Amino acid sequence: MPLIRMDAVGMFEDMGFRVLEASDGREALGILETLTAVSVLFTDIEMPHLGGLELAAIVAERWPQIEIVITSGRLEPCEDDMPNEARFLAKPYDPSALGSLGL
Template sequence: MLIVEDEFLIRMDTRASLEAAGFDVLEAGHADEAIAILSARSDIRLIFTDVNMPGSMDGLKLAHFVRERWPPIKIVATSGRARIPASDLPEGAHFVPKPYSAAEITATFHELVQG
C-alpha cells in the first residue's frame, strides 16, 4: 500500500495505524514521489491519496494517472476540504472524508484488498 499525503504528521499517523492492522505501507509526500515509487515497484496493490497536495499534480490527477497506467491498483482518495463526488474519481475509486478513523480506513482497505 502507498500513502500519498503532504502533511507529515497525518502521513505518519496513518502509516502507523495501517501497519498495526497488518498492512505493508510505503509513503510519498507528493504525486511525483508516488509515481516514482509505483514505477519502481510491482507489488503495490492500493494507493491512499490526499486530494489537495502541492506539486505537479493533485491527488485527483494522480488517481486518474494511476488508473490509466496501473489499472489493477485500488484507489482511495481523501480530503478534509471538499467532498469529492464519485463522478470526479476514476472508475472503481473510493472517497473517504477527513477526519477519518483508523478503524474506518482499515476496514475500507481490507475490503478492497480482499474483495
C-alpha cells in the same frame, strides 16, 4: 501534513500493510513506476506538484489492479471526479473506517 501522513501510515501498518510514503504526487508516481507490488494507493486530494485526483486518474489507467482511496479534510469530490473504482474517505478518519473499505 507530515503528522497526518504519519498517522495514516500507522493505521495502514496496523492493518498489516507494508507502507511506502511519498511527500507529493510526483514522488508517489515515481515509486509506482519502480515497484510492481503496490496494492493500494491512499492519497489526499490536495498535494503539491500533482494532486491526488490527477494521481488517481493516472494510477487507474496505468495500474488498474491498484485499489485507490482518496481522502480530504476540506474537499469532497463528486463521483465523476474520481476513477470508477476509487473510494473517498473523509478526514478525520479512524482505523475502523479504513477497515470498512474492504482493503
